[in-house]
Amino acid sequence: MRFYSLYFVVFTLGLLKNAGADSTSNCSCGYYDPATENLFTDFLIVYFNETNTFPSEVFQNQEYENKYEKSWNARYRQAADPSNVRITNSTAGSIGNSSSLEFTINPSTSHHVVKGGAIRTLRSDIQYGSFRSTIRPAQAWTGGTGMSMLLKYNETQNIQINSLNQQKPTDAWINTLLGEEFPDRVRGLNFSTLSNNASYSPEINPWDLTEIRVDWTQDSVKFYIGNVLARSVFTKNSSSKTFPVTPSPLLFKLWSNGDSYFTAGPPTKKTTANLGWTRSFFNSSVMTKEQHKEFDTRCAVTDACLMDDISLRGYTDFGVDSIAKWKAIHHESGVRTFAYICLSCSVALTVLLLCNVTFQRWPTKDSKAPKEPKVYTCYRLPPQISNPNLYMSPGMSKTASTRASSMNFKNSKDDLEITQIGFTPGSSSLTLKDMVNQESKNMSFATSRQLSPSNMSGFTLNDPMTPSASTNRLHSYNDTPTDSEPVSTNNSMYLGIEGHSALDGMTPKNSFMYRHPDESPEKKGWVMPSTTEIKETEISRPSPPNHAVSEVPAPIAFPAAPINARPAPTKRIEYLAGLISIATLLVTFIHFIFTFSPAMGMVGALEHYSFEVTFRKTAGSYLLNQILLGLFFITSTRFLISRYLRTGDLGSIAEKTTGRTFRVMIPIAACAMLEYFLMDVGALKWLEYLPSISWTTWPYAVEYPDFSHYISEVLELVYLLPNAAPQITYNYCTGVLWTIPVQIEGSWITLLGCIVVRQIKTPWKRMCYYVFCILNHWYAQSWGTFFWFGVLYTDLDVTFKYKKWLKDHAFVLWTSIALGFLLGIAGLSNDLITAWTGFSLPIVERGIHPDLETGLPIAQTANAGYPDYFNPRFNGILFAVGIQFVVENCYFVQYFLSMKLWLMLFPHIFTIYLIHGLIWWSLGSLVCVNLAANTSLPYWSVALITAVVCYGTLFASLPILTPVVETLGKNVTGNIWRMAHLKPAPRRKTLFPFPDRLFLEYEEKGDKEVTDHENDVEKKAGVDVHQQEV
Incomplete structure (x- = not known):
């Protein structure tokens, strides 16, 4: 008799199993929603008031403790304990039998860890679907927590709907978020709004079990609260980085991270939240193209089961592939490789340049004090000095060479730099005596040069070195008189320390810059050199050579660079x-x-x-x-x-x-x-x-x-x-x-x-x-x-x-x-x-x-x-x-x-x-x-x-x-x-100071043309230009 009884039990369980299989096989063409016209292949349905055990065949009870939280305001870390999730049998709810899956959350630990409860589907291949559940938030006045349903792959690819009790009941709300959206109030509804909204039929109480729903397709994500559409997000209106497309598991959790803009909290005492049931219809990302093609060939929409069929129970069978987390396959493009090459070259060049500069400036034992940069200034010189055959009398010192060495006179009181002065070789064959004689035809040597646009840019040899002339020397950035301002004797470019002459070391004895023999550097005071009369025997003029002269013009003044007369550095406070x-x-x-x-x-x-x-x-x-x-x-x-x-x-x-x-x-x-x-x-x-x-x-x-x-x-x-x-x-x-x-x-x-x-x-x-x-x-x-x-x-x-x-x-x-x-x-x-x-x-x-x-x-x-x-x-x-x-x-x-x-x-x-x-x-x-x-x-x-x-x-x-x-x-x-405040130098031609014909009309010419060229050069060098300067 006992044998027959046992056989009857086994036979009954077999019939029930076959009935479940038949029910599933009858929906082998998927699940269809006539309202949204969405069709999905798989399903998962669990009513927690119909079971006394946790459905471990489809859900995993999680245990974790986050090492950190991603939030600008989260000062607490989430954790989950399996003991905080259990099936409860209760009829205390206002809507009939409220037996459900209960989640518990504890107050924070001293390390700011808040342990709640969390479950997730074993399947991680859920890609697009309709997900419906009833959830009850934590009780009021227990501290801020969140009861959430979410599909989450990572921080950027997730969909979530959260019921939040907040610190005060008046602030409690349900929000809907995608990706890393900030939990702004415009993305949710307050509990009071939901309770007083006539659109809900029957009326809902957000503090009790409330139905929430997410419809996720390739084109949009739609959130429903109590079967009423609360928010829609479309692909065309959102960023491609934030719109979810990645296969993910389905999660439910009770949590808090202390974010004042999100869950608030943490809870001040132990509190609970509930999950009544969940009905999910979705596609699988592990389904191959051949399987999709076979499904489309075999099934029509009319063959699918309706999602609103409340008699559906169970889940679609799945394999190991559905449990593994989906991983994207990255294909490195040629453009990215080229970018890597350019970046590497740029970084290498930057490092090389920095190392070079560092090596050059690195102090060593043999390092010497850096020399101050030499200042070269191009001055307008009279054409008489442009003779390469110009020779000086024996009394002229070697320091008055073609390019004098830099002269620096410094002491603790003055940091003035003296500009170099010297002779510039040119193309004329005149001597110093001829210059003086030619000048003296019109005026005396000592008063021959007045301030003019041509002599304000620098020192020339036919300038008289008198105290008054030195005082009126002008600093200039160009050849225009409007840019020149007189400077004092102490700032004169011809004066050295404390206003005394700085030219003695370069002055030939018989020149116009003469220093008396009895004056010595040891004397405390220096006097300005006086002009001396030049005798006929001191300077002679050789006969001009009888050959053609190359068409190289006499030196013409460039815009004079400013004299680097640095004032003494201001003492820093x-x-x-x-x-x-x-x-x-x-x-x-x-x-x-x-x-x-x-x-x-x-x-x-x-x-x-x-x-x-x-x-x-x-x-x-x-x-x-x-x-x-x-x-x-x-x-x-x-x-x-x-x-x-x-x-x-x-x-x-x-x-x-x-x-x-x-x-x-x-x-x-x-x-x-x-x-x-x-x-x-x-x-x-x-x-x-x-x-x-x-x-x-x-x-x-x-x-x-x-x-x-x-x-x-x-x-x-x-x-x-x-x-x-x-x-x-x-x-x-x-x-x-x-x-x-x-x-x-x-x-x-x-x-x-x-x-x-x-x-x-x-x-x-x-x-x-x-x-x-x-x-x-x-x-x-x-x-x-x-x-x-x-x-x-x-x-x-x-x-x-x-x-x-x-x-x-x-x-x-x-x-x-x-x-x-x-x-x-x-x-x-x-x-x-x-x-x-x-x-x-x-x-x-x-x-x-x-x-x-x-x-x-x-x-x-x-x-x-x-x-x-x-x-x-x-x-x-x-x-x-x-x-x-x-x-x-x-x-x-x-x-x-x-x-x-x-x-x-x-x-x-x-x-x-x-x-x-x-x-x-x-x-x-x-x-x-x-x-x-x-x-x-x-x-x-x-x-x-x-x-x-x-x-x-x-x-x-x-x-x-x-x-x-x-x-x-x-x-x-x-x-x-x-x-902004300095007048720019005048514009010059590209070939300046050379004439255009020097390069444009260069060819072999006859004797007559050569003679004309000689006369032209002599005319420029000897008379016209000089008279124009005067």
């Missing part, structure tokens, strides 16, 4: 250079801390260790304070206006006005383009993973949408009116460029303000004007307050010599220094006071200022609160004004700031300012994320290693990058200024 260097390093340190250890510098940031909070409440308030920026603004004014206040020369104002914007913007545009390129090739790839490691949400930078946005955002820096944050802040590492509009606007305030100030001669009126401007800028919340204080400090130093007065009154000096120091400490202590008491001076002080929209005090509007980072703060003004006074007057501080270490960094501060953020966010994020994820090192050591690598790379790159930045900024700006 070293302590200000050191101040700027230290402030720059502190700014880089602040950005490093904000990026890798935010709790040390930001209120409310999550800490890895308790000492981070302690540091922020003590030393961090003084070292990691953004009000250091005020020192840059005050100090920059001295370099802009000190020369004008000292001399009243408007040329310095014109130069700064012309070049200031170019000086700042050209290097910035170049560095922004460099970062544009590096971000486009993935240099900041790891930055988006960093928040889950360092627990900071401060770093953020994305690529420009296109090149036009780059141009627009760079130009915006020039024209943006502070206070505002430029758009390039989001496309440039660390966003430091928000200070550029402040600097540019402050330059105009400074340059125009100092002109007005200098015209106010009465001291008390000038001080009243300063007070008026400073108060108005402060009340308007303008950064001009800092620049006006900078003008005031510079004016007090340059005009009123207040430092000298203070030195004579020691008590006032040290009392003022103590007061300035206290103001600086008070400004820095605001964050410390806030950390311990909660009182914030910037909030109170900001409430006094008017609101731009309403005109009311800000404290009475909705905009009340802590000022934005691009707004000036009152404690910043106190700090900058106090510390600047201490730096200007305290010897001990100046000694510290003048240390060689700080001065070595000063030439590189602009490079550090522009580049450090890129290194922090590219190399730094790479090192930090990989060390934390792939090693067991504690985080403090990870941060320390990252700091060493980042700062080492920064300092190593300065010798390479600074010359580029300086060339693009300082040198190019200097050229722009020279082109």
Whole structure:
């Protein structure tokens, strides 16, 4: 009897199995949806309220812990535990039997790991289909979590629909995303909207089991909530990189990463979410072309089963090929290979050139001090001196050779370079005596040459060397008299040290540049050489040779190059250079801390260790304070206006006005383009993973949408009116460029303000004007307050010599220094006071200022609160004004700031300012994320290693990058200024100074033609040209 019973059970199970097989075989022509006209070959249907066991034959219960998360705001890492997924039998739901698959999620661990539950299909070959499920989110007020259904291959190829309970029930919503789309609210619906929408029939309750659906085809992705279309994305309207085309598994999970824009959270206590059932109809990517052809031949649409048939159960059988993850086959094109070759050649050439320059400049034991470049100037010489047979009297020294050697007269007071002077051989056969005789026919030797366009470009031998003539020598860039200005005796090109003659070492005894024998270099004073009478016997003229002369013209003046009369270098105010260097390093340190250890510098940031909070409440308030920026603004004014206040020369104002914007913007545009390129090739790839490691949400930078946005955002820096944050802040590492509009606007305030100030001669009126401007800028919340204080400090130093007065009154000096120091400490202590008491001076002080929209005090509007980072703060003004006074007057501080270490960094501060953020966010994020994820090192050591690598790379790159930045900024700006205010040299023909016929009509000529040529040359060389010069 027991045998028959067992046989009956086996027979019944066999019938059920055959029935399932028949059901599947009846749908061998696929599954069709008449509403969308979509046909798919495979299916997977599971009702979790109809089973007591987990369907492991089609789903995998996952176990993992992410090493990092890809999100700008994810400070927690996801994990999944198989024990957090189980079948529940419950009828507590409002819609009948709510037995389902239950997912549980736990609160975060101390390492910011949030363990939830996740399942995925064993099949990874799902490509296009219709996926339908009912899900219930986690309960309200349990902390932000997400119950999600998604098809995911990787970060860029995925489709997801998420039910999010958020921190507050009023914020709960369902979003729909593709790829790496940002979870913007426009891509989803709020729970309250869903509950009150009459389009849903029957009405849905998003807090209970709600049907969601995704239809994925080659042309579109459509999202449904409660059978109502919520969003559609079409291939033609989306990027080919973001539209999903890759075979993927189907996943369900309950998770949280702490992203305030996505899941929020993490959960504050253990909570659950549910999956009621899932019905999926899809195609398989492992189906071959022959199988597709056979399917199309065998089946028609009318033979397919309907997707809405609720009697369908089970799944389509699959093989091992369906489980393996799909891998793309990459075909390297010839274009890419050619690109690799070009890139390799460019890199090799760049490295070779850099090595060559480095090798040439590398100091060695035999290295000598570099010689100053010789300056050669082509002067217009009279045709009489163009004789190659010219000979000198025995008394003429060898130093007056065809090309005299360079003469340099230098001492500690003068860095003037003396231009070379000498004889230039030519084609005429006249002697020095003939020149003098010919000159004396019309006028005396000593007064024969007056200032004329032809003799202003340089020294000629028939110029009288008298003190008056030397005084009237003119520096010229060309042969026009309008470009020449008289210079003083001390700056004369003929004078040496302290205005004395610099030509004695080259003067022949019997020439017109004569030095008396009793004058010796040992004498303290030199006198100008007097002219001497030249006797007939001293110089004779040989008979002219009787042969044809080659048609080579006598020397004609080129546009004279400017004489390199360098003034003595201005002594740099070293302590200000050191101040700027230290402030720059502190700014880089602040950005490093904000990026890798935010709790040390930001209120409310999550800490890895308790000492981070302690540091922020003590030393961090003084070292990691953004009000250091005020020192840059005050100090920059001295370099802009000190020369004008000292001399009243408007040329310095014109130069700064012309070049200031170019000086700042050209290097910035170049560095922004460099970062544009590096971000486009993935240099900041790891930055988006960093928040889950360092627990900071401060770093953020994305690529420009296109090149036009780059141009627009760079130009915006020039024209943006502070206070505002430029758009390039989001496309440039660390966003430091928000200070550029402040600097540019402050330059105009400074340059125009100092002109007005200098015209106010009465001291008390000038001080009243300063007070008026400073108060108005402060009340308007303008950064001009800092620049006006900078003008005031510079004016007090340059005009009123207040430092000298203070030195004579020691008590006032040290009392003022103590007061300035206290103001600086008070400004820095605001964050410390806030950390311990909660009182914030910037909030109170900001409430006094008017609101731009309403005109009311800000404290009475909705905009009340802590000022934005691009707004000036009152404690910043106190700090900058106090510390600047201490730096200007305290010897001990100046000694510290003048240390060689700080001065070595000063030439590189602009490079550090522009580049450090890129290194922090590219190399730094790479090192930090990989060390934390792939090693067991504690985080403090990870941060320390990252700091060493980042700062080492920064300092190593300065010798390479600074010359580029300086060339693009300082040198190019200097050229722009020279082109703007100097008249260009006159245009010359291509063959100048040769006549056109010398090359165009060169042929054998007769004696008559040769004689005509001789006469023509003599005429040019002897009379016409010389008379024209006179």
